[in-house]
Amino acid sequence: MQPLAFVFAFMIGTSVGSFVNVVADRLPAGGSLVRPGSHCPACQTHLRTIDLVPVLSWLWLRGRCRTCAAAIPGRLPLVEAGTGLLFALALASYGLSAAFAAAAVILGLLVAIAIIDIEHGLILDKIVLPASVAALLMAPLWPLVGVGREFYVLSGPLESLLSSLAGGAAGFGFFLAIALVRPGGMGGGDVKLAGLLGLLLGLAGVIIAVWAAVVVGGVVAAALLLLRKRGRRSEMPFGPFLAGGAAVALLAGAEIQSWYLGT
Numbered sequence: 276m277q278p279l280a281f282v283f284a285f286m287i288g289t290s291v292g293s294f295v296n297v298v299a300d301r302l303p304a305g306g307s308l309v310r311p312g313s314h315c316p317a318c319q320t321h322l323r324t325i326d327l328v329p330v331l332s333w334l335w336l337r338g339r340c341r342t343c344a345a346a347i348p349g350r351l352p353l354v355e356a357g358t359g360l361l362f363a364l365a366l367a368s369y370g371l372s373a374a375f376a377a378a379a380v381i382l383g384l385l386v387a388i389a390i391i392d393i394e395h396g397l398i399l400d401k402i403v404l405p406a407s408v409a410a411l412l413m414a415p416l417w418p419l420v421g422v423g424r425e426f427y428v429l430s431g432p433l434e435s436l437l438s439s440l441a442g443g444a445a446g447f448g449f450f451l452a453i454a455l456v457r458p459g460g461m462g463g464g465d466v467k468l469a470g471l472l473g474l475l476l477g478l479a480g481v482i483i484a485v486w487a488a489v490v491v492g493g494v495v496a497a498a499l500l501l502l503r504k505r506g507r508r509s510e511m512p513f514g515p516f517l518a519g520g521a522a523v524a525l526l527a528g529a530e531i532q533s534w535y536l537g538t
C-alpha cells in the first residue's frame with residue numbers, strides 16, 4: 276500500500292470527524308444537521324471554509340474564534356484527528372476495498388455514539404435504531420462487500436444474516452440480563468447499543484467487542500477508583516467502551532480470533 280493512500284484515508288477521516296462533531300453538537304439538542312451552516316456558537320459569525328479545515332484551522336487559530344476569540348473546544352480537533360487515525364487503521368486492515376468503506380462508515384458511527392455518551396450520558400435512539408435497521412438490511416451483503424473475513428466464518432448471505440441475528444440477540448440479551456440483575460448499572464441505551472453492535476459485527480465480532488470493552492473498562496474503572504477523590508461520585512458511561520471494543524473487533528477481529536484459537 277502506498278504511504279499516500281494512508282495520508283488520503285487520514286484526510287477523509289478528519290473530514291468525517293468534522294461531520295461527527297456537528298452530529299455530536301446538534302443531535303442531542305434535537306437540531307438540524309444541515310441548517311444553519313457552521314457558525315461560532317458565541318458570536319454567531321458564519322464560518323468560512325478557511326476556518327473549517329479539519330485539525331489545521333483549530334491549530335492555526337490556536338483554539339479561538341477568529342472574530343470573537345471565544346475558545347473552540349479541543350474536542351473538535353481531537354475527534355477529527357482520532358477519526359482520521361481510525362480510517363488509516365481501517366485502510367491498513369482492509370486495504371482499498373468496499374470493506375474499507377463499510378468499516379469507515381461504522382467507525383464514524385461509533386465515534387459519534389461514544390462522544391455523545393461521554394458528553395451527555397446518552398445513547399440516542401435516533402442514532403441506534405435507524406443504524407440497527409440499516410445493519411439488518413446490510414447483513415446479507417457483508418460477504419459480498421468483503422467485510423466477512425475469516426473471523427466471521429461466513430460463506431454466504433444467509434450465514435451472514437444468521438450471524439448478525441445471533442450477534443444482535445446475544446449482545447442485546449447479555450446486556451438486558453445485566454440491566455435486570457443490577458438495575459442502575461447498565462442503561463437501556465447500553466442494551467440497545469450492544470444489540471446494534473451484534474447486528475453489525477456478527478456473533479464472533481460482538482463477543483470480541485464486549486470482551487475488549489470489559490477489559491479496557493475494567494482497567495479504567497480501577498484507575499479511577501485509585502485516583503478518585505473522597506466524596507466524589509464517579510460515574511462512567513459504558514457506551515464509549517462498547518464503541519471502542521467494536522472498533523477493536525472491526526480493525527483486529529481476525530487477528531484476535533486466530534490468536535485466541537492459537538492458530
Ligand SMILES: [Zn+2]
Nearest residue numbers: 315318340343
Ligand atoms: Zn466567535
